[in-house]
Amino acid sequence: MNYLRVRGGRVLRPDGRVERADVAVDRDEGTVRAVGSPDEVDEALGGAAAETLDASGSLVMPGLVNAHTHVAMTLLRGYADDKPLDPWLREDIWPAEAELTPDDIEAGAELGAVEMIRSGTTAFADMYFAMDRVADVVDRAGLRARLGHGVVTVGKDDADARADVEESLAVARDLDGAADGRIRTAFMPHSLTTVGEEFLREGVAEARAAGVPVHLHANETTDEVDPIVDERGERPIAYADDLDALGPEDFFAHGVHVDGSEIDRLAEAGTAVVHCPASNMKLASGMAPVRRLREAGVTVALGTDGAASNNDLDVFDEMRDAAMLGKLAADDASAVPAAAVVEMATAGGADALGLPGGRIEAGAAADLAVVDLDAPHLTPVHDPVSHLAYAARGSDVRHTVCDGEVLMRDREVLTLDADAVQERAAAAASDLVDRVEGN
Ligand SMILES: N[C@@H](CCSC[C@H]1O[C@@H](n2cnc3c(=O)[nH]cnc32)[C@H](O)[C@@H]1O)C(=O)O
Numbered sequence: 001m002n003y004l005r006v007r008g009g010r011v012l013r014p015d016g017r018v019e020r021a022d023v024a025v026d027r028d029e030g031t032v033r034a035v036g037s038p039d040e041v042d043e044a045l046g047g048a049a050a051e052t053l054d055a056s057g058s059l060v061m062p063g064l065v066n067a068h069t070h071v072a073m074t075l076l077r078g079y080a081d082d083k084p085l086d087p088w089l090r091e092d093i094w095p096a097e098a099e100l101t102p103d104d105i106e107a108g109a110e111l112g113a114v115e116m117i118r119s120g121t122t123a124f125a126d127m128y129f130a131m132d133r134v135a136d137v138v139d140r141a142g143l144r145a146r147l148g149h150g151v152v153t154v155g156k157d158d159a160d161a162r163a164d165v166e167e168s169l170a171v172a173r174d175l176d177g178a179a180d181g182r183i184r185t186a187f188m189p190h191s192l193t194t195v196g197e198e199f200l201r202e203g204v205a206e207a208r209a210a211g212v213p214v215h216l217h218a219n220e221t222t223d224e225v226d227p228i229v230d231e232r233g234e235r236p237i238a239y240a241d242d243l244d245a246l247g248p249e250d251f252f253a254h255g256v257h258v259d260g261s262e263i264d265r266l267a268e269a270g271t272a273v274v275h276c277p278a279s280n281m282k283l284a285s286g287m288a289p290v291r292r293l294r295e296a297g298v299t300v301a302l303g304t305d306g307a308a309s310n311n312d313l314d315v316f317d318e319m320r321d322a323a324m325l326g327k328l329a330a331d332d333a334s335a336v337p338a339a340a341v342v343e344m345a346t347a348g349g350a351d352a353l354g355l356p357g358g359r360i361e362a363g364a365a366a367d368l369a370v371v372d373l374d375a376p377h378l379t380p381v382h383d384p385v386s387h388l389a390y391a392a393r394g395s396d397v398r399h400t401v402c403d404g405e406v407l408m409r410d411r412e413v414l415t416l417d418a419d420a421v422q423e424r425a426a427a428a429a430s431d432l433v434d435r436v437e438g439n
């Protein structure tokens with residue numbers, strides 16, 4: 001038997017209670033074997049030896065889920081700021097991305113993986129390209145992910161557009177189940193306005209046949225909603241439904257400009273929304289109606305979006321931003337409370353992505369973050385859940401565990417060489433900018 005014991009901490013349970021408990025992990029299975037008092041855990045282990053992870057003075061929480069990002073965009077962190085979505089993409093980001101090589105994407109994904117592990121994130125959804133390289137990084141990092149190749153067809157001729165759709169479907173079929181099952185996939189058209197209708201229709205039909213979900217950017221800005229309403233006489237979520245892209249396994253990023261009928265339709269279909277508050281604020285896209293979505297029964301997860309519109313991959317920031325912005329959007333300080341954003345960043349994320357994790361209970365995936373509460377900015381501890389939402393930072397995470405494996409112990413990343421990764425990514429980013437500016 002191959003056990004790991006997280007000893008001496010307080011544990012955030014699925015019902016939101018925090019209790020003093022040890023957690024026993026079956027590393028071979030990658031699951032939680034038992035949660036309980038030291039005696040109860042002794043009994044569950046039946047005297048078997050276990051490697052120990054010290055959690056004294058700490059809170060053991062489910063690993064955080066970053067449910068929408070473009071992880072290799074870490075190379076473009078701080079490259080172009082202070083513009084709205086459309087000119088930001090067209091004038092700055094897409095020209096830079098045109099110069100990205102698969103090696104760059106691997107370097108950026110490694111940097112993102114180190115950043116995520118250091119801040120307690122154990123699972124993420126990624127839409128980008130050169131996804132075989134991203135998958136290789138996920139495998140080596142020990143993380144869990146739902147990956148897809150992002151399709152854009154606007155401005156492409158028919159053959160190029162079709163090839164992009166085919167690439168996304170091929171990635172969805174070929175990479176599903178990679179990294180010992182920690183990698184799952186999705187068909188990922190970029191958005192309902194950057195992919196033409198016939199390509200959306202064909203791609204979604206193929207995705208359904210292959211049994212993979214659909215992930216796209218939806219209702220992010222009014223510039224994206226208005227043309228659909230003007231051309232089709234229907235709102236984007238109705239259009240998505242018409243395309244058969246609104247299923248219970250599908251998950252849409254943003255959902256900022258959704259009206260009541262769209263919220264109801266999302267709830268009825270069981271399609272999840274990934275709220276990206278920092279990206280929405282930075283690009284001034286708008287305020288998602290998070291309270292209304294949750295009240296309607298929509299699964300809401302949290303995402304950082306790419307590091308160029310955030311500008312980091314720290315889901316603790318996202319929890320705080322989601323609570324703050326949710327209150328502002330509802331004009332009510334009781335809207336989107338601490339427990340709600342913690343749920344969105346854990347169980348909500350796992351449910352939206354259809355990945356295991358998000359809850360610490362016997363039988364669940366052993367995806368954990370151990371947060372050190374012994375710090376001035378976390379003193380006193382009246383309510384640990386309040387601290388997770390409003391006062392803690394990614395750098396407060398001591399240990400990160402995914403699928404039963406320790407990815408970081410005492411703030412040292414074990415699966416990747418963090419210094420080498422940082423150096424390589426900085427060099428790749430500087431070469432990239434030289435190439436872009438030389439053009
Ligand atoms: N195959 C496509 C790449 C699409 S990947 C997904 C795209 O989403 C872009 N992106 C990043 N953040 C956002 C956002 O907030 N909204 C919309 N697109 C974004 C990102 O820069 C990337 O180009 C191509 O040939 O261009």
Ligand SMILES: [Zn+2]
Nearest residue numbers: 217253305306
């Ligand atoms: Zn995005």
